[in-house]
Amino acid sequence: MGEFKVHRVRFFDYMPSAIRAMAFNSRTERLALARADGAVEIFNFADHYFQEKIIPGQDGRAAEALCWVGQRLFSAGLNGEITEYDLENLKPKYTVEAYGGPIWAMSSNGEGTLLAVGCEDGTVKMFEILSERIQFQRNLDRQKGRIISLSWHPSGKLIAAGMMDMIRIFDAETGHSTYRLLVDRGFGPSRCKEVVVWSIAFLSDHTIISGDSAGKVQIWDGLTGTLVRTHPVTKWDVMALSVSPDESSVLAGTSEGTVIQFQFITATMDQQDKEWVRTRTFKNHSHDVRALVHTETAVVSGGMDTQLVVRPLLDKVEKNTHESALHKIAFPHRNLVCCAKKAGLLLFQFSDHLELWRIGESDGHGKPGDSLPVKRKPEKLIQLKRKGEHHICSSALSPCGGWLAYSTLSVVRLYRLQYNDNDISITKVSKLPKELRSVHQLCFSSDSSKLFASSSHSSVIVVALNQLECKYLHTLRPKSGSVQPVHLLCASEDGKWLATASTDCEVHVYNLCKQKLHCTVPVYSSCPTAIGIHPTTSNLVVAYADHQIFEYSLIQREYTDWSRKLQKQGLHRLWLERDTPVTHITFSSKNPAHIFMHDTFMFCIIDQSLPLPEARTMLYNQMTLRSLPEHERLRQSHAFKICKTFKHLMCVRLLEDHSVVVVERPLLDIMSQLPAPVRQKKFAT
């Protein structure tokens, strides 16, 4: 696959934020996920768990509860506000103050007409969901103590509320409390501590299931208000509960990082009376499981250890398919690293600041696999703190390294960088055109003369840059009238083309000379995860979330022969079973037949001149090829040259001098920065 000098970068201290809440929309198969920094992410479960959208967070606005009502997404948090999100423009639409102190829980009724929130002051507040807004309707009877969890009965007539030391059942119509179920406290020293009912579920047969801070999962009869069973599950807290859509299974997430399944099964064959039995235990987390979703086929869990885990229930899915594999999503499906190819600079994007680094240098030579001595150490040039309370949603560094831009929900900032030997100066470009305001993606042209910014309704704003000045040129719009945001931008090397990909799977190519839409790539069913335009042949290469790769000729406006051949033969099974999507595509200036792409666990050079791998050939054959003699090696090699030496890749880029920059973020480093997990006794320790 050729020899490269590799800059192995491990100084990107990216730290994902803990998962706080999740909500699953089974109709659209979208999972909404709220993180502790206030960001909300949307995953498309129908499309290989691709992270479609990210709504950046805001200081002091962490969501404690998420709720889908139809296609609309609501969140509520400890700041006491209810927020509805604009999923097309990736920002909060509006917020409504609930006036009840911090909000701990939110739940909508089955019809989607009412939203109930549980507040710190002990009230359950009902909000009516109107087509554009929500409106406060009334309070249920106010209780002493906070409302921690809420669950509607599927009929919409009753609400169960988990509180301190008790569970209350409210009649949703009259607003009166009908039952008060007292929850036992823990044993020993925790006896004098109040028990918190962290989570509650109200089933259609009037069974109430609660999980509390004493480590119990309790099953109550909601008709009589009596305790049916207690399952002591952990010594710590049961943080989350989730019921399967058919109400035959319940999951409980604990502070030990385990998820415990309870199933509603008959004790004996051919009898009708069923009972809840504790069955399986899943352990995929090292820390608290804070959020849980039980889909029809899988257990989706997330918590303090920041990973989203999709654990399929093997009795519900076909064996040995993509669905039956365990998925752990630890990194975002987009680039947080920007690389100035010509200057050898790296820009790291954090939620509250940017870091600009110059990569190290080495003049040594060595055998493949050797580590070379470092002549100049990597150096942090700039740490740029963002202004305002909104988090950074995108950033860009021009290829020459002279320009730096970032955007938040409200503003775009552009900086001019100048280097004098070891000195660096940064100047903010003050006057920006007013069109640059709410921007999702930023991208510089290869000659650093233009800045492209994706804006609402899939439009792209083009801004011309020259010394200390910046001028709005025009706005490029697709003809399809798509309203979904653009999540990928790619400008060609020659400055002629600009390709955009939006979350509704459309890929548009604009001719920058003519300043209009050149063509639209035929829409594929999966979402594009990476795009790249070949510098010499002007072919557009698109990688999709289902791991398909297409090559589209911009000149002929059709798929290339290679792409057709690839589709005809089909990709290798192991390639299609890969866990993470391809997040970046680039090309080699030396060898035009080479396409570079990478996902989290490998990087790959596709050599278009070599035959495609057959279904039976070994896909990951680089190690075996090395041991073969020359002529045999030629016969065995195929187009996909995959390197798995580097793991947890955040970015792989090709520099001007044909060396490779690899930015790794080992999961162990992330784990070591997490707070200590709860103490557990391990055997033989």
Add this chain to the structure above:
Amino acid sequence: MVEHGDIRVVHRGGSKINFREPVITNDSKFLLCASGECVKVFSTSTEECLHDLRGHTDLVTGVIIKPSNHLQAYSCSADGTVRLWDFTDGILIKTYVIGHPIYSIHASASHEGVVFVVTSMHADKRPDLLQLVAVHLPRSGDQMVEARELSAVLSDVSSNPLAIAFGRGGEFIASAKGLQLEVYIFRKQKAYRFFLKEDNKKGGRNTFTCVACHPKDDCIATGHEDGKIRLWRNFNQKKEYTYSTLHWHHSAVSSLCFTPEGTNLLSGGIESVLVQWRYNQEDQREFLPRLGAAITHIAVSPDGSLFFTSHSDNKITIIQSCLKVSAAIQGLVKGENVTTDLMMDPRSKSLVLNGKPGHLQFYSLQRDKLLYNLDVVQQEYIHESGLQQFEVVKAAFDASGTWLATVEERKQKGAEVELNLKLWEFDEQTQSFVLNTTISAPHEAQITDMCFCHSTDNQTTMLVSTSKDGHFKAWQLDAQAHTEADERPSWSCDFVGAYHSLVPECCCFSADGSLLAVSFQEVVTVWSTASWELLTTLSQPPKAIRNLCFGRLSCSKYLLGTTGNNLLCCWNLLTCSLEWSTSMDVSLLLADPISENMAAFCRQAGSTDLFVFKPSEPRPLFSQKAVCPGKVTRAIFAPREEMLESCEESSQWLNRSQLYFLTQHMDLMTFTTKVEEDRLMASSKQLVIDDSVAMTPFYLLLGKHRQQDSRDAQSISAERTPLPQGSVAIKELLQTPAHVLPSTSFLCSMFVQSLLISVTDPREEDKATEEEMESEKEEEDSEEEMESGTTRPEQAPLGRQAAESAAPALTKAQVRELRRVKKLDRSWFAGLLDS
């Protein structure tokens, strides 16, 4: 087994009782254990063996209570028969011939007239493929019935009976083998199979080891190799089955058992901890640790009040349901091998060999009971496989039994062998051995042989040990160190001998203790023990000496040795020349300590032959071909307590002592003569079994009336058939070994009858009842008077004795209470029972 004249090889004591799960009768009074070729019936209250159910001609592989009649039991055996027993009386009711060797038997109440056996039907094609077969037992009055109506239920099942279990009310049967669990539901006639992954990633070994089914719910508990227990539910669906996992054991779960109500699950394994899991609240578990050895089987009595655990050291522990050990039935402990020789303790006449790890056991062959264990190593034994721990490898007694020498050894990989030689003195006061001297590292390498000087003049006691380091050492009780007042004499090395740096293998003292013979590979050296002079060397090259043995009594001038090239040599020490030699592959040579006889076990074509001979005579006294398959490496002559008067020439060598030997499979076998067997049979036939209720206080109350009734009846019958002389019965009673005697309750009546004068006087009878009434009037009556009132005077002392011996646990207060209630007339109660 080859019959040879009137001498037969039999199992006599010391057989395994932990081979299969013990079976408890419905009233929890008896415990049925498959033990060798018979089924032993134990009383759960006294832990005594009541009787053996004999009849099978091969290993008994399973016992179950007949589901439709709880007073009968089936047993199956590798001889291809299923036998039905009345276990209370020990009567064989029926024999069903299956024709194939049976590995286990199962039955359930919902399958009337059917038993399920595991057998290999296609022995010719695939002998390892076992099937679970339903056997329809034909209804027929014959004693011996051929059961040919077989139908296969499951194919490819495990030979371990614990891997097959009946589910709730016999609705389904679960069988586990390897990584597969198979559930056959009888009503649907459908089998469901569940597979586990062979998961070696985290050291998890998912292989199934045992299965148990919940009695009320559809829940199957399975034990696994890595110590996990899985509870399977919803298994009547192909896909939607589910299981939960419990994990406490660190090694394989060997047995699982639900309590009859299904409230608890019991599990056990090598940790020798009984774990009780609360069903449905599995994190509430209770432990009973320190059970002594790895748990192999768990059984629960039908009322749930008692748990029974079998252990790998041939023990059954009886545990109350509150997890308190109440009793233990201990058999002869046989580990994987016997490292010490078989020995006789000269004092207690018990068999001594290594038993529990680090212990020597003293086992009474007469009573078939473990007397006690001597902790030699005196270190905590860790119940984990793969650990190298101290083991007793050698032991020797001196002639009088006052001294015991033991050698313990620990081999560790890459380290030198750790050795300790310990000398124990018998303490008359505590009646046990007390450690006198510990010699750490007595030799630099493993000790090959050790023996005491068996001299009759007890001036000096001497011990000789030979080792692989090329030396033999003589140890002597140091009389000189006796200076300090409170210090007892201890042992020290007296002499270190070597011969041409060869490795000594065997050592032996002559009968008078004046000569010591030590074999150095092919050379036998004879030393004078008085001066430690090398007197002479004898050799028979080219192969090394294997065994060395001096003759006894009149043959004490002979020294016998066996060599590696199949030669048995006899040297005359007076002439220092070879007297005779014969070619036979002797694996073991041993001398009878109380006669001139010597026994040689020879390997011949895969089995072992026995020759008994006198060194002075050319013809063997006795020889038997194919005594047992495999090699015999351990044997012992055990002196008899009572001389046998056998006149037949070939069996005369068994008159004074009995020969026991251990087979390859660690079965303790012995030889019996026809005379001996006849006597046993006679005594057991005479005892007509009428009542085998265990001796309980209740029995004492009720028994006096019953006894009177039966005596009335018997006295009538006695008139018709006059009993044989009473002295015979007494003789039987006193001479028969205790382990073959039936329970005391029926011995008693027989004994009493033998004493009775067969003439009955009605007047006397009346008088007796009068006396009884009198005694009732007097509250503070003396014991003798009261008993004379209730029973005949001749019977009184023995009856009391029997009661006391059967129920020794009674405290004084209880006895007093018993006496009080005995005075009350309960005849109305007996009448109630009779009506």
